[in-house]
Amino acid sequence: xxxxxxxxxxxxxxxxxxxxxxxxxxxxxxxxxxxxxxxxxxxxxxxxxxxxxxxxxxxxxxxxxxxxxxxxxxxxxxxxxxxxxxxxxxxxxxxxxxxxxxxxxxxxxxxxxxxxxxxxxxxxxxxxxxxxxxxxxxxxxxxxxxxxxxxxxxxxxxxxxxxxxxxxxxxxxxxxxxxxxxxxxxxxxxxxxxxxxxxxxxxxxx
Amino acid sequence: xxxxxxxxxxxxxxxxxxxxxxxxxxxxxxxxxxxxxxxxxxxxxxxxxxxxxxxxxxxxxxxxxxxxxxxxxxxxxxxxxxxxxxxxxxxxxxxxxxxxxxxxxxxxxxxxxxxxxxxxxxxxxxxxxxxxxxxxxxxxxxxxxxxxxxxxxxxxxxxxxxxxxxxxxxxxxxxxxxxxxxxxxxxxxxxxxxxxxxxxxxxxxxxxxxxxxxxxxxxxxxxxxxxxxxxxxxxxxxxxxxxxxxxxxxxxxxxxxxxxxxxxxxxxxxxxxxxxxxxxxxxxxxxxxxxxxxxxxxxxxxxxxxxxxxxxxxxxxxxxxxxxxxxxxxxxxxxxxxxxxxxxxxxxxxxxxxxxxxxxxxxxxxxxxxxxxxxxxxxxxxxxxxxxxxxxxxxxxxxxxxxxxxxxxxxxxxxxxxxxxxxxxxxxxxxxxxxxxxxxxxxxxxxxxxxxxxxxxxxxxxxxxxxxxxxxxxxxxxxxxxxxxxxxxxxxxxxxxxxxxxxxxxxxxxxxxxxxxxxxxxxxxxxxxxxxxxxxxxxxxxxxxxxxxxxxxxxxxxxxxxxxxxxxxxxxxxxxxxxxxxxxxxxxxxxxxxxxxxxxxxxxxxxxxxxxxxxxxxxxxxxxxxxxxxxxxxxxxxxxxxxxxxxxxxxxxxxxxx
Numbered sequence: 001x002x003x004x005x006x007x008x009x010x011x012x013x014x015x016x017x018x019x020x021x022x023x024x025x026x027x028x029x030x031x032x033x034x035x036x037x038x039x040x041x042x043x044x045x046x047x048x049x050x051x052x053x054x055x056x057x058x059x060x061x062x063x064x065x066x067x068x069x070x071x072x073x074x075x076x077x078x079x080x081x082x083x084x085x086x087x088x089x090x091x092x093x094x095x096x097x098x099x100x101x102x103x104x105x106x107x108x109x110x111x112x113x114x115x116x117x118x119x120x121x122x123x124x125x126x127x128x129x130x131x132x133x134x135x136x137x138x139x140x141x142x143x144x145x146x147x148x149x150x151x152x153x154x155x156x157x158x159x160x161x162x163x164x165x166x167x168x169x170x171x172x173x174x175x176x177x178x179x180x181x182x183x184x185x186x187x188x189x190x191x192x193x194x195x196x197x198x199x200x201x202x203x204x205x206x
Numbered sequence: 207x208x209x210x211x212x213x214x215x216x217x218x219x220x221x222x223x224x225x226x227x228x229x230x231x232x233x234x235x236x237x238x239x240x241x242x243x244x245x246x247x248x249x250x251x252x253x254x255x256x257x258x259x260x261x262x263x264x265x266x267x268x269x270x271x272x273x274x275x276x277x278x279x280x281x282x283x284x285x286x287x288x289x290x291x292x293x294x295x296x297x298x299x300x301x302x303x304x305x306x307x308x309x310x311x312x313x314x315x316x317x318x319x320x321x322x323x324x325x326x327x328x329x330x331x332x333x334x335x336x337x338x339x340x341x342x343x344x345x346x347x348x349x350x351x352x353x354x355x356x357x358x359x360x361x362x363x364x365x366x367x368x369x370x371x372x373x374x375x376x377x378x379x380x381x382x383x384x385x386x387x388x389x390x391x392x393x394x395x396x397x398x399x400x401x402x403x404x405x406x407x408x409x410x411x412x413x414x415x416x417x418x419x420x421x422x423x424x425x426x427x428x429x430x431x432x433x434x435x436x437x438x439x440x441x442x443x444x445x446x447x448x449x450x451x452x453x454x455x456x457x458x459x460x461x462x463x464x465x466x467x468x469x470x471x472x473x474x475x476x477x478x479x480x481x482x483x484x485x486x487x488x489x490x491x492x493x494x495x496x497x498x499x500x501x502x503x504x505x506x507x508x509x510x511x512x513x514x515x516x517x518x519x520x521x522x523x524x525x526x527x528x529x530x531x532x533x534x535x536x537x538x539x540x541x542x543x544x545x546x547x548x549x550x551x552x553x554x555x556x557x558x559x560x561x562x563x564x565x566x567x568x569x570x571x572x573x574x575x576x577x578x579x580x581x582x583x584x585x586x587x588x589x590x591x592x593x594x595x596x597x598x599x600x601x602x603x604x605x606x607x608x609x610x611x612x613x614x615x616x617x618x619x620x621x622x623x624x625x626x627x628x629x630x631x632x633x634x635x636x637x638x639x640x641x642x643x644x645x646x647x648x649x650x651x652x653x654x655x656x657x658x659x660x661x662x663x664x665x666x667x668x669x670x671x672x673x674x675x676x677x678x679x680x681x682x683x684x685x686x687x688x689x690x691x692x693x694x695x696x697x698x699x700x701x702x703x704x705x706x707x708x709x710x711x712x713x714x715x716x717x718x719x720x721x722x723x724x725x726x727x728x729x730x731x732x733x734x735x736x737x738x739x740x741x742x743x744x745x746x747x748x749x750x751x752x753x754x755x756x757x758x759x760x761x762x763x764x765x766x767x768x769x770x771x772x773x774x775x776x777x778x779x780x781x782x783x784x785x786x787x788x789x790x791x792x793x794x795x796x797x798x799x800x801x802x803x804x805x806x807x808x809x810x811x812x813x814x815x816x817x818x819x820x821x822x823x824x825x826x827x828x829x830x831x832x833x834x835x836x837x838x839x840x841x842x843x844x845x846x847x848x849x850x851x852x853x854x855x856x857x858x859x860x861x862x863x864x
């Protein structure tokens with residue numbers, strides 16, 4: 001298999017910078033280079049964000065030009081982008097105009113999507129017995145009911161037992177499961193970091 | 207079991223087989239059944255054709271159709287078979303005197319010819335090999351036999367013309383004879399038989415002279431000119447004797463001493479005493495297929511179309527049972543499969559062919575049971591959320607017991623002094639603002655009450671605007687009015703920091719360098735409340751508000767190792783709380799306080815004795831939660847019953863099993 005010579009340069013850069021940042025946590029004299037590399041990473045990320053915005057605009061502009069009659073969504077996106085950019089550039093990102101756009105467009109639209117999600121989750125739970133009815137389905141639905149009932153406060157109804165079960169599940173089972181997940185995530189992070197440092201995993205290509 | 211290798215395909219065959227089972231070539235030579243006059247049994251009896259024409263009275267020609275047992279009798283009864291030889295003999299005998307004057311070399315093949323014969327004898331492939339029997343010549347060789355037949359007793363047997371070359375007597379007994387060559391050397395029968403006793407003239411001996419000239423003898427061996435001195439006595443071997451002054455071999459003398467009549471009588475008088483001589487049998491026409499079968503003359507010009515000799519012209523036809531008796535096996539073009547396999551193949555073929563065809567989309571019904579069910583659930587939830595806004599105020603009952611993590615968070619905020627800088631990371635999207643605003647507003651209200659200096663930062667691009675939004679909502683809760691300005695501002699919005707994890711780490715290590723300016727592009731750290739803030743530990747508290755577990759974990763893992771006594775409080779959504787709980791339960795604690803969702807906000811406000819946004823949301827939240835619970839129980843129970851009923855019907859009627 002042929003390898004691009006540029007890959008070796010990229011691997012060398014990755015290995016050097018990663019090792020410096022990693023050793024900077026253990027060796028105080030290397031904290032200076034580590035901080036410099038971190039600042040570079042932040043700057044690169046900001047530049048990449050700008051590149052992403054430019055790519056997004058270019059893609060939708062090209063789609064609009066290629067398909068004049070079918071680029072409605074692209075047209076809406078371009079209009080929204082340039083309008084927001086114009087408002088923020090002229091009046092500032094925290095001006096009344098900018099906040100009006102945020103409070104009256106972005107927040108309601110995204111919140112309504114989550115409101116629909118709540119309806120579909122309830123519907124899916126009700127239909128789950130129709131799709132598959134076994135022990136695990138009963139366990140899943142029972143846990144959901146306990147979690148919901150434990151959060152309820154109905155006047156005149158004593159749900160102390162349900163609340164105790166809820167607290168036991170969320171304080172023991174949920175925490176135990178979450179801790180296991182966190183340990184797995186930590187081990188996976190270490191393994192991924194080592195693979196990147198050793199050049200076995202090259203997310204930058206090659 | 208013995209096997210025979212096929213000469214054509216070199217494959218092994220059973221020794222009993224006469225025809226190769228692979229290439230149909232004959233393994234054994236054709237043997238003419240002497241018992242059946244027709245040759246090959248089972249074939250039609252056809253008149254044979256020999257090398258001699260039927261008009262010619264060749265040796266054994268007339269008795270070709272006769273069984274071998276009758277051949278001696280035929281020889282005795284039919285003068286034609288022996289007349290030719292007898293006449294020839296008589297011709298020779300009448301010329302005895304002339305013949306005696308001929309040198310022996312005239313009647314013998316030349317040396318070159320004899321050597322060719324010897325070579326052919328060694329090869330032995332194209333010659334008819336027949337054993338020596340009583341009918342053979344004196345020494346058993348066919349040459350001597352032939353010469354004896356030609357010259358009779360007057361055959362002058364001499365030594366070999368060349369030294370080292372065997373003479374007639376030295377030839378092996380199974381010396382083969384090329385039939386064609388033999389026929390060529392045999393002089394043609396005289397056109398007119400002069401009859402016995404009539405001396406042959408000089409013209410009649412011309413064939414012998416031709417024979418001499420054919421052999422290219424250097425000497426002129428004419429009878430008249432050649433005297434007895436042609437054979438030098440000094441060239442003879444010691445074993446030779448002389449007759450009338452000439453030296454002759456002893457066996458010649460013995461032959462000469464025998465009367466010619468006796469020889470003749472031994473052949474003709476008792477023909478039945480011996481079988482047909484092998485040499486005579488070999489002279490007979492060979493049992494070729496053309497002789498056996500009645501093959502038309504135009505057939506000989508045909509080209510062989512099968513077998514190893516395909517393409518050649520004039521090839522003897524193969525045996526009829528090979529070339530004519532076979533019919534090629536008929537192989538079906540259809541695949542020999544079972545009916546089930548055929549049906550499956552057809553189905554598979556139809557599936558493949560249908561892949562390239564556009565199938566019409568099924569009709570979409572505007573109203574289906576599922577749509578009705580979804581709309582009903584949505585309407586019920588919507589009503590459950592909307593109705594408490596106008597009535598059912600008794601649902602405002604909040605839980606009395608405050609969780610420990612919420613209580614710890616309120617105690618941390620409660621310990622923050624006036625104008626103490628508090629870093630608030632707003633890390634949630636606008637879609638979660640309904641829950642997160644209610645959760646964070648309670649903490650913000652408490653911070654405003656405490657008079658803390660709020661510093662907002664976010665790794666989310668919409669975080670700075672979300673911070674402004676939550677600040678406005680918090681201002682609506684109480685009497686405090688936080689505002690931002692050049693002078694006398696109560697908070698600072700540092701805006702967005704890029705880089706994700708690296709940005710958070712970079713900010714935690716050096717906040718001043720990471721965010722030197724606020725969103726108004728003013729120097730951020732020139733505010734009097736931030737003069738003493740050089741590191742992240744200089745903040746009175748750090749509050750992370752995130753609906754996402756990953757973002758909260760990012761702040762916990764990157765900032766907590768740097769913190770030295772600075773409390774970290776997490777305000778999260780209800781869905782992230784179980785995953786963030788281990789950080790709170792850890793020892794030492796990585797998170798000192800946790801407020802999750804609307805319930806946590808209600809608990810927090812309840813703990814500080816305030817009524818925040820969460821209390822406004824709480825009746826609708828409680829009602830909607832109850833409606834969802836009822837829908838799940840009722841809908842799930844109904845579907846479970848339907849599933850059980852359909853399963854029972856399936857077991858009874860063979861329907862779908864669950």
